[in-house]
Amino acid sequence: xKIGIYSRSIQETFFPIMGEILSFFNQRSxxxxxxxxxxxxxxxxxxxxxxxxxxxxYNNLDPELEMMISIGGDGTFLETVTYIRNRNIPIxxxxxxxxxxxxxxxxxxxxxxLNDVFDHKYTIENRSLIGMETSEPLNCEFPYxxxxxTIRKNDQSTLVKIHTxxxxxxxxxxxxxxxxxxxxxxxxxxxxxxxxPIVVPETNNLIISPIASHNLTVRPLVVSADHKITFNVESxxxxxxxxxxxxxxxxxxxxxxxxKKAPFSIRIIKxxxxxxxxxxxNKLMWGIDKRN
Numbered sequence: 001x002k003i004g005i006y007s008r009s010i011q012e013t014f015f016p017i018m019g020e021i022l023s024f025f026n027q028r029s030x031x032x033x034x035x036x037x038x039x040x041x042x043x044x045x046x047x048x049x050x051x052x053x054x055x056x057x058y059n060n061l062d063p064e065l066e067m068m069i070s071i072g073g074d075g076t077f078l079e080t081v082t083y084i085r086n087r088n089i090p091i092x093x094x095x096x097x098x099x100x101x102x103x104x105x106x107x108x109x110x111x112x113x114l115n116d117v118f119d120h121k122y123t124i125e126n127r128s129l130i131g132m133e134t135s136e137p138l139n140c141e142f143p144y145x146x147x148x149x150t151i152r153k154n155d156q157s158t159l160v161k162i163h164t165x166x167x168x169x170x171x172x173x174x175x176x177x178x179x180x181x182x183x184x185x186x187x188x189x190x191x192x193x194x195x196x197p198i199v200v201p202e203t204n205n206l207i208i209s210p211i212a213s214h215n216l217t218v219r220p221l222v223v224s225a226d227h228k229i230t231f232n233v234e235s236x237x238x239x240x241x242x243x244x245x246x247x248x249x250x251x252x253x254x255x256x257x258x259x260k261k262a263p264f265s266i267r268i269i270k271x272x273x274x275x276x277x278x279x280x281x282n283k284l285m286w287g288i289d290k291r292n
Contacts (some may be wrong), residue, residue, distance in 0.1 A: 001118070002064055004033045004055070004089070006080045007096075009041050013097045017107050018071075020277065022047060024114055035083075058083050058142075064282065067269065070103060073209055074189070077102040078245040081129075081146050084089035086264040090124055093268070101188050104124050105271065113271045123270045127185045127201055128225060129262035132244060136255045144262050145244035147186030151231060151257065152178035152211065152241045152249070159214055161234040167227050171208075171241040174218065178211035178241075181229060181259050188280070196220040201276060206261070225261040226271045 003025065010018055025032055032043070036054040043049060055061040068078040071094045073172040080091055093103035094110055105113045116122055127177035132143040141170050162174040182191035184199040189206055191196065197220060203233050206229065216249045223229070232254050242249050242257065280286065 002031045002033065002062060004061065004065045004068040005038065005071065006035045006068060006083060007038045008076055010071060010096050015045060017110060024111060025281065028118060028273060040255050043079045053225055058085055063087050067092060068192055069094060070288050071096055072103060073097055074100040074102045075246055078146055078219055081266055082142050084266065085142060087268060090267040099281055101283060104274050108186055116271050117269065121272055123200060125268045125270050126178065126265040127268055128183050128265055130181060130259050131262040133258040134255055138249055138251060140249060143244065145190045146183065146266055148180050148182040148191060149259050150180045150190065150243045151233060153235065154239050155237055155240050160234050160240065163232050165230040172218065174210045175214040176210040176212055180209040180211060182207040182209060197222065228254065228260040229260055230258045
């Protein structure tokens with residue numbers, strides 16, 4: 001089995017678990033493909049990874065991988081997506097710290113989860129992405145996001161006006177610090193922090209959430225993911241910030257943006273017992289009420 005591993009880095013406390021992971025794959029005669037920076041960290045800390053193949057870009061990642069493992073948190077998982085893109089390689093999210101929404105396999109459950117994968121005791125969830133288009137060239141190699149697309153002001157004092165259209169029909173001019181367009185997957189991320197709703201992943205929606213709106217009657221709005229949403233920005237400053245997940249770009253206010261559902265999806269491996277609702281209960285501590 002060809003397996004990819006991506007991680008930014010791991011803490012020393014995770015070294016014993018990493019050793020168990022590598023030993024597991026060695027016993028299963030798996031062919032490992034490890035991100036080059038992470039492979040360097042492993043070698044420097046005495047891990048034997050002789051014979052593994054390395055990658056550092058989408059272009060030199062083996063397209064025949066049967067699974068990609070993301071080790072870290074949700075931010076690491078989002079970076080992993082930029083290497084997978086449209087190749088339909090399923091991703092398993094292993095959390096090396098606290099429980100995440102995407103990286104939802106806790107350290108104590110890793111070996112059991114890997115056994116389940118090899119025994120085919122899992123399901124695949126297809127998660128939609130947002131695709132971005134711009135009126136002028138923008139230095140963005142992968143114009144897609146699993147969680148969200150945002151437009152934000154570039155200073156600490158001035159509001160921006162974000163003129164917004166849905167399928168060519170004017171929606172609103174948002175007077176705010178910014179605007180978030182979120183997928184259902186991203187509804188538990190930045191959008192949630194500004195009062196957006198939680199939307200289950202299998203729904204075909206996008207969420208429009210203003211950041212610190214100057215108008216209290218302007219609330220988050222859920223629209224069909226089949227709609228095309230277009231923006232341009234007006235403010236006293238010339239430069240603003242756009243982001244796709246954690247990737248940030250500066251742009252001139254003359255540039256306009258459009259976002260819509262991407263023509264491909266990301267496949268996420270879900271182990272038995274790790275459902276979306278179970279993750280929400282644990283992550284948001286819904287069961288902490290003693291009456292439950």
